[in-house]
Each structure stands twice: as structure tokens, then as C-alpha cells.
Amino acid sequence: MKTLRECIEDAEEKKVAIGHFNISNLEALHGIYNAAKKLNVPVIIGVSEGEEDFVGRDEAVSLVTMIRERDQYPIFLNADHHASFEKVKDCIDAGFDAVIIDAAKLPFEENVALTKQCVEYAKNSGRDVLVEAEIGYIGSGSNIKDEIPEGAGILTKPEEAKAFVDATGIDMLAPSVGSIHGLIKSGKPHIDANLVGEIRNIAGVPLVLHGGSGLRDEDFTNAIASGISIVHINSEIRLAWKEAIEKFITENPTEIAPAKISGGAVEAIEKIVEARLKLFNNIS
Numbered sequence: 001m002k003t004l005r006e007c008i009e010d011a012e013e014k015k016v017a018i019g020h021f022n023i024s025n026l027e028a029l030h031g032i033y034n035a036a037k038k039l040n041v042p043v044i045i046g047v048s049e050g051e052e053d054f055v056g057r058d059e060a061v062s063l064v065t066m067i068r069e070r071d072q073y074p075i076f077l078n079a080d081h082h083a084s085f086e087k088v089k090d091c092i093d094a095g096f097d098a099v100i101i102d103a104a105k106l107p108f109e110e111n112v113a114l115t116k117q118c119v120e121y122a123k124n125s126g127r128d129v130l131v132e133a134e135i136g137y138i139g140s141g142s143n144i145k146d147e148i149p150e151g152a153g154i155l156t157k158p159e160e161a162k163a164f165v166d167a168t169g170i171d172m173l174a175p176s177v178g179s180i181h182g183l184i185k186s187g188k189p190h191i192d193a194n195l196v197g198e199i200r201n202i203a204g205v206p207l208v209l210h211g212g213s214g215l216r217d218e219d220f221t222n223a224i225a226s227g228i229s230i231v232h233i234n235s236e237i238r239l240a241w242k243e244a245i246e247k248f249i250t251e252n253p254t255e256i257a258p259a260k261i262s263g264g265a266v267e268a269i270e271k272i273v274e275a276r277l278k279l280f281n282n283i284s
Contacts, residue, residue, distance in 0.1 A: 001068075004076045004097050005128055005171070007042040008206050008229050017209075017224045017280040020044040021273055022080060022234040023060075024051045027241060027262050031269030033067060033075060038274065041281050044098070044230065046080035049087060061095040078132075080232070088118045088131075098130040100174070104137070108160070111135065115168040123169075132208055135164050136176025155195060161203040172230070174208040175199050177223070191215065193222035200227030208232065212276075220279055231280055236272050244268040 002010070011018050021032045023045055036043035047060050064077040079091035079099040088099045101118040103111040115133040122129040136156035156175035165173060177199070178191045191209070200207050206229040212220070213235035220231065244265040248255070255261060277283070 001072050002042075002074055003128060004042075004044070004074075004130060007074055007076075008130075008172075011042075011229045012206060012227075015225055016282055017220075017228055017231045018042050018044055019273065019277045019280050020046050020078060020080075020208075020230050020232045021237055021276075022046040022048060022051060022232075024054055024238075025241075025262075027265045028237055028269055029063060031237075031266045032273050034266070034270045035273035035277055036075065037071070037073065039277050039281065039283060041277055041283075042074035042076070043277070044076045044078050046078045046232065046234070048080045049082055052079065052091075057090065057094050065095065085114060085117050085121070089121055092122055092125050092127075092129050095127075096129065098132065098172075100132040100134070102134050104134040108135075108164070112164060112167045115164075115170060119169045130171040132172040132174055133164070133168060133170045134174040134176075134210070135160060155192060156199060158195070158198045158202045161199045165203045165205055170205065172206045172208050173199070173203055174210050175203075177209070178219075191219040191223045193219075193226040196223050196228055197226040206230065217279055224280065231276070233273075233276055236276075237269050240268040240272045241265045 007018060019036070019041070021028070021043065023029045023032065029045065032043060032045065045064050047055055052060065060077060064075055067073060068075050076097040079088065079096045081100055081102040082088050082091065083102055088101050091099050099118065099122065101115050103114045106114065111133070119131045122131045137154040155177060161173060161175055177195050196207060207227050208230040209223055209228045210232045212231045212233045224231070244267070245261060248261050248264050
């Protein structure tokens with residue numbers, strides 16, 4: 001079975017992208033894995049700091065590791081958007097396959113210093129833990145926004161991306177190329193595919209697209225063709241879960257069994273993930 005690093009290398013060679021989907025509960029994990037296994041493609045499970053606190057750090061590791069070992073399947077766990085060395089260290093020690101140190105709000109040099117500290121710890125962990133970092137503005141949260149937030153136009157400069165990668169030694173980079181975390185009611189973000197290509201060529205490491213929920217299909221395909229190797233989706237999953245739960249309760253107001261209430265949410269999440277994975281992997 002291939003490692004996460006090998007799966008990313010394969011994705012780059014094939015000009016496809018690995019889907020990264022966040023979980024807060026078993027419904028999401030089952031829905032995501034069902035879709036990935038159906039299509040026989042690698043998949044990354046993500047937990048943010050808040051999701052990690054809710055699911056449990058060790059519990060998330062145990063669940064994903066169990067599935068991988070039981071089924072001999074390329075499913076991996078990523079610590080999504082962790083903001084401190086201590087949090088990143090805890091996830092590496094717990095057995096995560098990858099970590100994201102998100103210090104993009106800090107001045108460039110401070111971002112470099114914190115990211116480099118995380119990279120050095122990962123490389124000395126005795127395992128092949130991949131470290132990703134972020135520069136530029138991608139926003140935060142997976143709420144539904146009325147409009148594209150101010151600051152969304154602050155894109156990553158290729159020369160800044162190269163300097164950051166050279167200074168930190170990261171394995172993957174999440175640049176700002178037009179996407180925004182969350183869903184937008186009015187207007188859709190637009191991915192600058194040319195910028196993606198420029199950054200990939202000069203930075204020399206795989207690129208990760210955050211804030212994928214709500215983007216146009218052509219934005220995904222153009223970004224992947226230009227050098228994106230991993231795509232993050234979260235808000236679409238959360239919305240599908242919420243709408244499925246609300247629909248079931250409305251139609252079945254006397255039902256109180258969690259397994260019955262949540263069953264439709266698994267199917268709704270699986271449907272969303274399957275469609276995204278087909279798009280990312282060029283599967284018709």
C-alpha cells in the first residue's frame with residue numbers, strides 16, 4: 001500500500017488531485033470513506049483544532065488507522081489548520097500522517113520561524129509526516145457568508161512562495177489563489193489557474209487548494225491541471241449533514257433513534273464526496 005507522499009506523487013504525475021474532507025462525527029467518516037472506496041481513489045481525512053477537540057485526537061487516529069490497516073486502503077489523517085507548534089507536535093506524536101501549521105496571519109518572518117520549527121520536529125519524529133503551511137489570505141471558518149470577504153484579493157506572490165518554501169523546507173504549500181473558506185451567498189470566488197502554475201513551477205513542492213466548497217467545476221479542473229495536488233472540502237459536507245438531519249426530523253418528528261436520524265446524513269455526504277472525487281480524479 002502506498003504512503004501519502006507516494007499518493008501525492010502519483011496525483012502529480014496523473015494531473016489529478018486527492019480529495020481532503022473534514023470530519024466531526026462518524027457520519028462524515030462513513031460517507032467519505034464509502035465514496036472513496038467505491039471509486040478506488042486515495043482520500044485524506046482532516047480534523048481542524050475544533051473538530052479534533054470534539055472527535056478526540058487519539059480517537060481520530062485510531063479510526064483512520066483501523067480502516068487503513070483493516071482494508072489495506074490509502075486513507076490518511078491530516079491535522080487541518082493548527083495554529084501552534086504545541087498543537088502540531090501533539091498531532092505528530094499521536095500518529096497523524098500530515099499536519100498543517102497555519103501561521104499565515106503572522107508576519108512573513110514569524111510564519112517562517114514557526115513553520116520551520118514544525119518541519120524540524122516532523123522530520124525527527126521517526127515517521128514520514130508531511131508538513132504543509134500557508135501564505136496569503138484564504139480566510140477562516142466554514143460558515144455561509146453573505147459575500148466574498150474583504151481581503152480575498154490578496155493573492156500569494158510566486159517569489160514569496162519560493163522564499164517561504166526554501167526557508168522552511170515544507171512538503172506542501174497552501175497558497176492564496178482566489179478561493180475562500182466557507183460558502184458564499186452572493187458571487188463565487190475565482191481561481192487564478194495561471195498563478196497556480198507559476199507558484200508550482202517556482203516553489204517546487206505540491207500545492208494544496210483550501211476553501212474548495214462552492215467553487216465552479218471548471219475552477220477545480222483548471223487548478224488541478226495547473227498544479228494543485230490536494231483539494232480541501234468541508235463546508236459542503238457540513239451543509240449536507242445539516243440539511244439531511246433537518247429534513248429527517250421534519251418528516252419524522254417522533255423519531256428519536258440517532259442511527260435512524262443520521263442515516264440520511266451519511267448518504268448525503270457520500271453523494272457530495274463521490275461527485276467531488278470524480279471531478280478531482282477525472283472519473284466519468
